[in-house]
Amino acid sequence: MNRTDISAKQMEATVVLFLVGSSLVTGGSTRAKQDTWFCIVAAMILVIPMVWVHSEILNLYPGRNYFENIICAAGRPAGTVICVLITLYALVLGAVVLRNFSEFIHLVNMVETPIIMIAVSVMVVVIYTLSNGLYVLARISKLMLLLLVVSVTVTIVLAYQNMDASHLKPVLQSRPADLLRGIVSSFSTPYCEIILCAPMFGAMSRNAKIFPTFLKGVFFAFLILLAANIRNTLVLGYLDTTVNYSSYEAVSVIQIGEFFTRVEVLIGITLLLAGFVKSGVILFSTCEGLRKAAGYRDYEPIVVPVGVLTLTAVPLISSNVSELSWMIEHLPFYALPVQVLLPVLVLVIGKGKKKLKQRKAPRQGQIPKKTKSA
């Protein structure tokens, strides 16, 4: 394994932090209200085939390069269009995540600090990290995951006295339309965002298998998100669906005696860590997509231009908080074709092409045998 290769454990940690990212703070609550846990479970089951699809795309051709395999499978013109579409999606998502992240810090902790200042501070660190290679981000992730798990566990244990099991009732009594919308919402954000994790696997150690590593990461993220969502629902009840940052609100009620308060700082730290990794992974995928579409060898020289472009998109993403909430609520429906349709299409075409090639290959192999016997 090279010094710059990413191990399976580091990749799992990066996938977990990417998926948990902003969803841990927003709580991932949906229109299904107290039945959101069901939507999260259903979305997890639905995302397993998508993990397989991305793993198969990575394994289509040697090299495990996601965007290169897309171009090989779909052909140069169509493949480039698909790469550009995924890159545009990554750029918009990157801006939404950075805006959401900066907005949270601005509203909760730093009211006087301009949003752009927070976004610039984060983006500069992300650019610096990625300029040194993706393995730096993966190594940081492994360390950060431990802090994240400790933070979630501590808040669940401390919030125990404020939990009310009746907040989960009535179980599965939401309208089917709301449940379905909740499932689609949970499926798209964050699970189907794994499309932006897939390009990272090109840097993973060749000995590690893609599908088990990918699935382990997604499953671990699911456990954390489910635990956080159930904690929020049990503590806040109906209020969980009305507040923007439900995890922050749920944890803010924790108080042990007169001296142990303000535990919500842990949630702020969690967002800082997970949001940083999420922004890094999205920036990497955007650069990789652009690199492949433009036909370059390295992604490092375009990290800065793409980073400042994302920063410019931060104020342009929405003119106010309500528009941002609308964007976050509706983005899943716009993103689904890129997240699901395109990868499935690429895999079907790629597998079909491979089978055709395999059928042609034996026929071509028989010709010299015949000539030899003749």
Added chain:
Amino acid sequence: MTDLEYFMIFSPTFLILAWLNLRKTYQLRQFQYYMVQIPIFVIVLVFNFLIVFEVPVPSISSLLLKLLSHFVK
């Protein structure tokens, strides 16, 4: 925050990062990357001038709403 304040925060960051990036590309003689770097830097600069001069730029979410409202109600 006024748009001028925004520009005062963004522009030094942009200038430093752009200069460092372009200089490194020049030192490594990887001039082919200028084909992507320079246009993106120009786009970023144009958009930031539009923001500073308070030219109404439609937000990405409103554009998405207009473009895709036929598909999602």
